[in-house]
Every structure is written in structure tokens, then in C-alpha cells.
Amino acid sequence: MSVESLVSQLKTGLDAPICLTWELTYACNLQCVHCLSSSGQRDHRELSTVEAKRVLDQLRELQVFYINIGGGEPMVRRDFFELVEYSVTPNQHGSGIGVKFSTNGAFIDAEKARRLAAMEYLDIQISLDGVDAVTNDAVRGAGSYDMARRAMDNLAAANFGPFKISVVVTRQNVPQLDQFKALADSYGAQLRVTRLRPSGRGVDSWDHLHPTNLQQREIYDWLMASGENVLTGDSFFHLNALGPSLPGLNMCGAGRVVCLIDPIGDVYACPFVIHDEFRAGNVRDPGGFARVWKQSDLFTSLREPQSAGACASCGAFDACQGGCMAAKFFTGLPLDGPDPECVGGDGEVALAELAATPVAVSLKPRPAMDHTKPARVPVLS
Ligand code: SF4
Ligand code: SF4
Numbered sequence: 453m454s455v456e457s458l459v460s461q462l463k464t465g466l467d468a469p470i471c472l473t474w475e476l477t478y479a480c481n482l483q484c485v486h487c488l489s490s491s492g493q494r495d496h497r498e499l500s501t502v503e504a505k506r507v508l509d510q511l512r513e514l515q516v517f518y519i520n521i522g523g524g525e526p527m528v529r530r531d532f533f534e535l536v537e538y539s540v541t542p543n544q545h546g547s548g549i550g551v552k553f554s555t556n557g558a559f560i561d562a563e564k565a566r567r568l569a570a571m572e573y574l575d576i577q578i579s580l581d582g583v584d585a586v587t588n589d590a591v592r593g594a595g596s597y598d599m600a601r602r603a604m605d606n607l608a609a610a611n612f613g614p615f616k617i618s619v620v621v622t623r624q625n626v627p628q629l630d631q632f633k634a635l636a637d638s639y640g641a642q643l644r645v646t647r648l649r650p651s652g653r654g655v656d657s658w659d660h661l662h663p664t665n666l667q668q669r670e671i672y673d674w675l676m677a678s679g680e681n682v683l684t685g686d687s688f689f690h691l692n693a694l695g696p697s698l699p700g701l702n703m704c705g706a707g708r709v710v711c712l713i714d715p716i717g718d719v720y721a722c723p724f725v726i727h728d729e730f731r732a733g734n735v736r737d738p739g740g741f742a743r744v745w746k747q748s749d750l751f752t753s754l755r756e757p758q759s760a761g762a763c764a765s766c767g768a769f770d771a772c773q774g775g776c777m778a779a780k781f782f783t784g785l786p787l788d789g790p791d792p793e794c795v796g797g798d799g800e801v802a803l804a805e806l807a808a809t810p811v812a813v814s815l816k817p818r819p820a821m822d823h824t825k826p827a828r829v830p831v832l833s
Contacts, residue, residue: 462701462709464755468514469745471685471705473723474713476504476535477524478823481558483653484581484592486620486661488724489714490652491524492825497716501531503736507713508539510741512546518573521553522723524715524823528559533567540573548573554618555579556596557603565606569613577618577644578603583631587624591661608639616683618644621671622661629674633682644683645675650782650792651724652819658783668795669694686710690775690791693768704777707732707754711745719744721754724778727820761788766796775799784816 479494480487499507511519519539526532540548550573557578560568568574578600582588585597607615617636619625625632629645636643650658663671672691675684675698689702706722707730713719717735720726732751733744745751763774774780775791783792784806790798806812 462705463703463757464708466709467746468511468516469709469711471520471710472511472516472713473520473522473711474507475522475524475715475723476526476532477529477715478821479528480524480556481528482525482556482593482596483824484579484596485657486591486622486648486652486654488649488652488654489522489524489726490819490822490824493823494524494528495716495821495823499715499717499735501534503717504531504535505538507717507735507741508535508549509543509545510735511549512543514742514745515546516549517547518550518552521551523554525556525558526553527555527564536571536574540571551575552577552616555603556592557600560603560606562606562609565603565610565612569607569610575616576607576612577616578607579618579620580632580635581620581622582625583628583635587628590624591620591622591657604639604641614640614642616642616644618646620648621645621663622648623663623667624661626663626667626670629671630678633678642681642683644685645687646685647687647776647779649724649776649778651778652726653824655782655819662793665793665795665797665800668793672698672795690772690793691795692771693766693795697771702771703773706730706777707751711751713741719748721750722778724776725781727781727817729781729817731820759788761786762798763788763790766790766798768796782817782819784812 475489477494477498478491480491483492536551539551542548552575554577580588580600581591588597619632633643648654648662668691672694684700686701686705688698692698692702710722711719712723713735719732721730732748735741760769760774763769775794777787779792780787783803785792785802789802792799792803
């Protein structure tokens with residue numbers, strides 16, 4: 453099958469998501485300034501162990517082959533290991549579901565590292581946003597760099613194998629991309645770089661943290677030159693307007709191949725759009741997740757052909773697809789307009805026009821929920 457026909461098939465949606473993120477809890481020991489889910493405090497409506505297992509059985513029946521588990525910090529859940537083991541083990545509902553989970557590493561001591569290393573179908577992403585404590589802790593909080601490095605040391609000592617180091621690319625750490633790669637290589641790990649979105653607490657930190665237009669070019673050039681063994685997900689397809697396309701899918705998969713189940717069971721089109729406008733249903737609703745995925749009005753409409761809007765006249769539209777829906781939505785830009793980080797500069801112009809219109813600024817969407825603990829978020833200098 454050609455890439456073009458694969459992409460057009462994916463745009464109309466699949467029987468099951470291929471990139472399902474499940475945030476197990478809003479509770480977190482850290483409170484990163486760019487947290488896409490504004491995590492911190494546990495939500496009392498969190499899915500119970502029994503409910504979570506029921507969701508896993510539904511995913512098995514849908515033949516979902518792996519899930520990304522996140523949070524909050526998923527390891528704060530007392531049933532974390534129970535749920536992971538339940539997921540990877542086949543049962544009467546179907547095959548095991550592989551798990552990749554994202555963590556800040558706080559709870560990966562030597563004993564837990566050995567336990568994780570002994571499990572099959574499990575991958576781990578340790579979050580790190582700077583190659584030194586100064587850069588990292590400014591975003592993720594005091595002590596978080598040492599915490600992540602300790603977890604990496606423990607995983608390496610337990611012979612876990614090639615875990616991932618997951619970096620949100622910011623204005624402050626773009627100059628460190630080579631060093632991140634060297635750090636990952638030193639552990640026999642794999643580097644994963646993702647794009648900063650203005651979601652969750654990122655709504656308020658995006659202006660300060662997002663890479664400049666010049667740096668967008670730097671990221672593109674770096675990925676072209678050094679990105680061969682670097683994972684990016686769908687993060688950087690807006691950069692394809694700069695030249696030959698980066699490897700990976702150049703499309704927004706929200707509601708088509710991507711979705712999020714949040715800790716209270718709400719299903720959103722993607723992890724970066726926790727807002728009522730992108731909430732398709734709840735796994736507690738009749739028919740559960742399967743019904744939401746297959747029949748919700750929101751996902752049905754996202755699988756329809758989308759208008760190119762203001763980007764239609766841009767010669768780079770086929771490569772860039774107008775960028776990321778979440779980035780547009782939470783910066784207040786129209787969904788059929790240019791991405792706020794449009795490499796042609798159209799996004800900057802649109803943002804400047806928006807900033808000059810007080811009514812539009814006051815209507816800028818805010819995330820649906822905020823689980824931030826009072827006065828615990830690092831202060832950006
Ligand atoms: S909204 Fe953005 S982050 Fe979400 S799936 Fe689309 S491109 Fe990816
Ligand atoms: S104008 Fe639209 S399609 Fe063109 S580069 Fe910018 S975001 Fe992409």
C-alpha cells in the first residue's frame with residue numbers, strides 16, 4: 453500500500469486506536485509547568501481497579517495491541533503493577549496488550565527496576581527536559597533531574613534494556629539536542645523528542661517555553677541530520693513545510709487513530725485537547741469505550757474530510773497539513789487556520805492579530821480541569 457493511500461485510510465479512522473493514551477491518575481509528586489493535563493491532586497472520581505480492568509478487557513476485544521500509560525504519575529497508583537500485569541497477560545477476552553508508560557522516575561528504585569525488567573511487553577519513558585538540573589528543574593521542579601537520572605541508573609543496573617528518555621523540546625533545551633542524544637546513547641536508551649503544546653498548564657507557560665521560529669528550523673535540521681534513531685511520534689509534522697518530510701505520519705490523528713482516556717474515564721480526541729469541545733464520551737457510559745470510539749458524534753466528525761481553510765493557498769499544505777489542532781485551539785486560533793508555530797510565520801501574524809483583539813483574548817479556551825496543588829508549580833525565571 454502506498455503512503456498516500458495509507459494516510460487517506462487512517463484519516464477516515466480505524467476499528468481501534470493505534471495510539472491510545474490512558475492517564476491513570478491526575479495525582480503527581482511533581483507539578484511541571486507545561487503538564488498537558490494540569491496534574492497534581494488525585495481526582496476522587498478516578499476509575500477503580502475493577503473499572504480499569506473492565507476497560508482493558510474492552511481494549512483487548514477491540515484488538516488494541518498496545519497502550520501508552522501516563523498521568524499524573526502513574527506509579528503513584530497502588531494498583532499500578534496489578535494493572536500493568538493485567539494488561540500484558542492474555543485472558544478470555546483476548547491477547548495481552550503491550551504497555552509503554554511515562555514516568556518522572558520518582559518511584560523506580562532498585563527493587564522496582566528489577567521488577568519492571570522482569571516483565572514482558574513493557575516499555576518505559578523517563579521524562580527529562582534538560583541535560584542538567586538547572587534547565588530541567590526550571591520546568592519540572594527542584595530535585596526532578598536527580599530523580600530521573602537515579603531511575604535511569606536503576607533501570608540500567610537491572611538490565612531493563614533500551615528504555616526511552618522522553619524530552620519536551622523547549623526554547624531552553626533546543627541547544628542541548630546533541631547532549632540528549634549522547635545521554636541516551638550512554639545508557640543504551642532511545643531518545644524520544646516531542647513538541648510542546650499549549651495544553652494543561654502549558655496554556656500559561658507556552659509563550660515562555662515554546663521554541664522560536666528560528667529554532668523550528670534548528671529542530672528540523674537536527675532531526676534530518678541526527679534523528680535516525682530518535683522517536684518523534686506525530687510531533688513535528690508542521691516542520692515538513694521546511695523541506696523533505698520527516699519520517700512518520702504527517703497528519704493529525706486525533707479521533708482517527710489517536711485518543712485519550714483520562715483518569716475519570718472521559719475519552720478525548722487526543723491527550724493534548726482536554727476540553728469539553730473534544731470530549732467524545734466516557735468509558736462508564738453504556739457501551740463503554742468501544743461505543744465512544746466507534747459511534748461518538750465527535751469522532752465521526754473528525755473522520756470527515758477537514759477544510760484547509762486559511763492554509764489552502766499555502767504551497768506547503770500537503771506537507772504540513774496546517775499543523776496541530778491542539779496547538780491552534782489552546783492559543784485561540786481557528787482550527788482551519790495556520791499552526792501557531794507555522795514555519796512560514798503565518799501563525800505569529802495570526803497570534804499578533806489575536807493579541808490586539810481583547811474580546812478574542814478573553815474567549816481563548818482554558819483546559820477543562822485543573823488538578824494543580826496550590827503554590828507547588830515551579831516559577832519560571
Ligand atoms: S491535535 Fe495535535 S497532538 Fe493531537 S493528534 Fe492532532 S496533531 Fe497530534
Ligand atoms: S500556512 Fe498553514 S500549511 Fe502553510 S506552512 Fe503555515 S501552517 Fe503549514
